[in-house]
Amino acid sequence: MNVIVSNKYQAMLQNLDIDVIKTLNGEFEVDDLIANFKNFFFQRMILDITAIKNYRDIRNLQKLSVSLDMDKVILLLDDSTEGTSTEYLSKLISIGIYNFTKNVEGIMYLYNNPNTYRDVAHIHQLDMQPSGAEIVVENYTQQPVGTRIIGIKNITKQSGATTLTYMIKNELSKAYSVVAIEVGKSDFRYFNDRSLVSTTQTEAGNVVARYMDKDVILLDLNDSKQVENLCHDVIYLIEPSTIKLNKLMLINSKVFSTLKNKKVVLNQSILSPKDVLDFEYEARTKVYYNLPPLDERERGSNALIAFLIKLGFNKLQK
DSSP: OEEEEESTTHHHHTTOSSOEEEEEESOBOHHHHHHHHTTOOOSEEEEEGGGBTTTTSHHHHHHHHHHSOGGGEEEEOOSOTGGGBHHHHHHHHHTTOOOEESSHHHHHHHHHSOOOHHHHGGGOOSSOOOTTOBOOOSOOOOOOOSSEEEEEEESSTTOSHHHHHHHHHHHHTTTSOEEEEEESOOGGGGGTOTTOEEEOTTTHHHHHHHTTTSSEEEEEOTTOHHHHTTOSEEEEEEOOOHHHHHHHHHHOTTHHHHTTTSEEEEOSOOOOHHHHHHHHHHHTOOOSEEOOOOOTTOSSOHHHHHHHHHTTOGGGGO
């Protein structure tokens, strides 16, 4: 079920062809909206931006972005020049708000086809234009993206995402322009490699945009679901040792159902092909690749190269 929070555009929103479980009308402090909906389950929230007090101050939208799942929120912008400027839209994108529009058609499109970062990357600008520079905002369809953004994420605890990100960067650098970025931690410093980049979740959008001239951006995601949405592909790492799998199942017994049709990679794995088949049967999850333990100092690992070629990096074959 869905939520509608309206103010100036109440008449426009009351006729939407969606099921609504809760409606608020008026102008609200951000803290009040968070209190109302932080623990409230909804499928989508249609949020009239004029219902947010002082919405032109991007910090208020940022507070909302930190507290609510913005993948579920469709922001209806007002028709002011300031509210639809490239500067304001870029700020929205930088704080993880990708679903915004100015009309009912755009709302319904985004309701069925929510955006990720790649769908709005073409309007994300770091060198901001003056606030009067206008851009037409209707709804955004995916644009061709030259840069491939790949996230690496641990599913079992400490499954080697940081080291694998580092090793992939070194291997891809032989044939591609590539940058590796870790989000929310600073473990990259232990590799003594100044080309590695560490950033916070809040700044991740800006940092990624800074490197959109690269062929490949690798993101060591850690626990950042928001930054995960920037990626074209995500590699989900599982170390298939008995103790780590049992710990994982105690924490989240339904974890494998959430990984269906995703790129699940067994990392630091000593499983045989038969063992992998048994794992797939028991977990009801298809394994994308089975990576053995790798030496981080080794260059030209056959297993790693084969994995990267499967991901589509065919220049490594030359």
